[in-house]
Ligand code: OKV
């Protein structure tokens with residue numbers, strides 16, 4: 001079948017086996033018929049190194065390995081939570097890591113794929129955090145800490161950010177319109193597909209209806225999947 005699937009913000013972890021099951025169901029019941037599966041970040045709620053295996057990470061790897069070995073290519077762009085997913089884990093899944101802001105030809109449409117956090121420039125404290133944890137030497141040091149120390153740091157950082165994010169307004173947490181228009185103009189995009197904001201929608205940023213910004217939803221209550229064929233794009237969510 002001529003169809004590609006796009007998902008993001010699954011935030012999978014051992015704490016939500018129902019969400020993991022929904023992902024496995026999606027892979028088994030839909031993804032095998034696809035030309036490709038694109039995972040646009042935050043597949044996992046926490047990631048502190050490929051060497052820290054969890055039930056969830058291994059179950060997911062097994063399912064994706066079977067899928068990719070059957071001939072369905074799977075692509076992964078990291079999110080703001082799972083930015084430390086590495087070559088080793090991607091290899092275990094048989095999936096290909098793509099850089100943030102990858103441009104593909106999607107059945108004739110010039111399409112940019114990204115997680116989306118990089119366009120949330122109003123959230124200055126987050127952008128500062130992002131720049132820090134994306135430095136190569138910072139990641140190198142963190143990954144050379146013992147597993148227990150990494151897990152402890154992650155727990156503390158998550159607890160702090162939960163408290164902190166409640167005080168941020170909706171506007172600050174969304175993408176900056178100017179970041180969107182700049183990319184459409186500079187790369188002559190037809191489409192942009194991203195996640196991160198957990199606000200599923202199809203936006204038309206210009207008067208021209210052929211240009212679309214498609215925002216994927218999260219998987220907390222619904223399995224949010226974007227289905228793209230040569231004819232159309234369908235953004236749908238099914239109860240978990
Ligand atoms: C991911 C976010 C926790 C947001 C830490 C260097 C540093 C990596 C890390 C630790 C945390 C990922 C890897 C996590 C995202 C949070 C809290 C807020 C806004 C370092 C490299 F700084 F310690 F040196 N981390 N984890 N947050 O728990 O998955 O995105 S995480």
Ligand code: MN
Nearest residue numbers: 042079080196
């Ligand atoms: Mn995100």
